[in-house]
Amino acid sequence: MNAPFYQLGPPEQFRRVGTLARLALAHYNLGNVEVAPLNYGANATYRVTRLRDHERFVLRVHTPQRPTAQIRSELTWLDALYADGFTVPRAISSDEGERIITATVPEVPERRDCTLLAWVEGKVTRRLRTPELLRRIGTHIARLHVHSVRFRVPSNFARPRWDPDSLLDDPTWRVGWESLNSTQLNVFLQVADRFRTTALHLGAGDEQFGLIHGDFTFDNLLLYRGDVRLIDFDDCGFGYFLYDIATLLDRIEWRDDYWTLRRALLEGYSEERELPREHEALLDLFLLARWAFLGVAFLSAPAYSPGGAYSDRFLTIVVPKMRKYLRSL
Numbered sequence: 001m002n003a004p005f006y007q008l009g010p011p012e013q014f015r016r017v018g019t020l021a022r023l024a025l026a027h028y029n030l031g032n033v034e035v036a037p038l039n040y041g042a043n044a045t046y047r048v049t050r051l052r053d054h055e056r057f058v059l060r061v062h063t064p065q066r067p068t069a070q071i072r073s074e075l076t077w078l079d080a081l082y083a084d085g086f087t088v089p090r091a092i093s094s095d096e097g098e099r100i101i102t103a104t105v106p107e108v109p110e111r112r113d114c115t116l117l118a119w120v121e122g123k124v125t126r127r128l129r130t131p132e133l134l135r136r137i138g139t140h141i142a143r144l145h146v147h148s149v150r151f152r153v154p155s156n157f158a159r160p161r162w163d164p165d166s167l168l169d170d171p172t173w174r175v176g177w178e179s180l181n182s183t184q185l186n187v188f189l190q191v192a193d194r195f196r197t198t199a200l201h202l203g204a205g206d207e208q209f210g211l212i213h214g215d216f217t218f219d220n221l222l223l224y225r226g227d228v229r230l231i232d233f234d235d236c237g238f239g240y241f242l243y244d245i246a247t248l249l250d251r252i253e254w255r256d257d258y259w260t261l262r263r264a265l266l267e268g269y270s271e272e273r274e275l276p277r278e279h280e281a282l283l284d285l286f287l288l289a290r291w292a293f294l295g296v297a298f299l300s301a302p303a304y305s306p307g308g309a310y311s312d313r314f315l316t317i318v319v320p321k322m323r324k325y326l327r328s329l
Contacts, residue, residue: 005109010305014040016107021046021061024103024114027094035059041306042066043234048116056119057092064110066234068100069158071113074233075099076154077211084147087229089117122222122229129218129252131264137221137248138268140228141213145241146273148210162214162239163204164196167293176296184315187322188292194329195289198282202240208279212239216248242279245269246286250294253287253321284325291318 005013014037021044022035030050038045044061062071075091082090091099094116104111125133160166169192180188202208213220214235222229245265252261269275295318298311 005107006302010040014044016105017044017061017112018046020103020105020108020112021059021114023105024061024101024112025059025116027096027098027101028092028116029095030057047119058089058117058119060115060117060234062113062115064112066113067158068102068113069156070160071100071115073154073157073159074236075115076157077151077159077236078233080151081144081147086144086147087120087224087227088233089120089231092116092118120222120224120229120231122224122227125218125221125223129255129257129261131260133223134252134261134264135268136226136228137216138265138270139272140221140230140268141216141244141248142269142272144213144230145210145244148212148241149206151211153211159211160235160237162212162237162243163209164192164199164289167289168192168195168296173293173296173300176299179299179311180295180315184295184319187319187326188295190326191285191288191292191322194285194326195292198285199240202279202282208242209240210238211236212241212244214239214244214247216244217251240286242282242286243289246283246290249283249287250290285329288322288325291322294318 005016008016017040018035018037025033025035025048030048032051034049034051036047036049038047038058042063042065046059046061048057048059049055050057078088078090081088093099094101099115101114101116102111103114125137168188177185177188213230213233214237215232220230220232222231248265249262252258255261266275266280295311295315298307298314301307301311303309
């Protein structure tokens with residue numbers, strides 16, 4: 001039964017992982033619950049509603065590629081952020097006092113780590129891309145980076161690094177690099193070379209490099225009564241603060257009002273944390289590094305996955321942009 005799993009389409013895989021998710025939920029004293037699928041990507045996520053009081057939670061069934069130690073460290077950082085006043089998802093302990101439950105079912109080939117998180121109230125900001133919103137988001141990102149500079153990393157803390165080696169040269173993305181055609185490869189290599197040189201010049205001091213969210217898309221930024229809230233820390237790791245900003249620029253770069261929104265974002269950021277002009281000038285390069293990373297990641301993903309299915313279209317859009325930006329750097 002194990003072998004066919006990765007030959008199935010995403011809906012059927014998601015359904016089978018749902019069987020494992022319900023098994024993991026049995027470790028929590030929630031009573032009767034309603035389980036609704038949310039998203040199936042690297043992780044499978046489900047909205048869990050406790051029927052007696054309608055309190056909601058998020059159950060994550062983690063990809064087997066994510067080591068347990070990294071999941072545990074993510075939860076440790078979320079605890080620290082919560083203690084520092086951030087509204088973020090927090091882990092719920094099982095009846096046995098465990099925050100990570102490992103479950104297995106015949107329908108899914110590997111053992112999977114599962115975490116249950118408190119639900120964060122708020123609305124996704126898909127249609128509210130205004131300068132005022134970007135200013136508030138910029139301020140919130142800066143506060144996260146200020147926290148990161150102060151955060152004392154425990155000795156057993158394990159999270160990925162988002163630096164030139166891991167973003168572009170990690171063996172995980174080898175299939176992606178090998179899938180690029182000659183024109184695409186030439187552009188990606190130029191980005192990799194410039195990114196590596198710039199990172200070497202910047203160094204990895206506390207003011208430039210630390211724990212970052214790693215995936216500031218609008219799906220992970222919620223609005224609640226005027227407050228900006230962050231969710232989905234699955235990609236958090238050690239990286240350049242500029243890369244965190246660039247992940248959000250990626251989501252607005254295509255808009256006609258991009259420069260207005262970008263200026264508002266950086267103004268908001270500067271209200272809480274200084275962004276030197278020489279660092280601001282590097283943001284275009286970090287945007288290219290984000291695109292290069294997404295490109296090889298999408299190409300390295302299975303064809304049936306959302307990223308794998310999107311890879312050709314993504315490259316068609318971003319490679320001409322990358323060439324244009326490279327000429328102006």
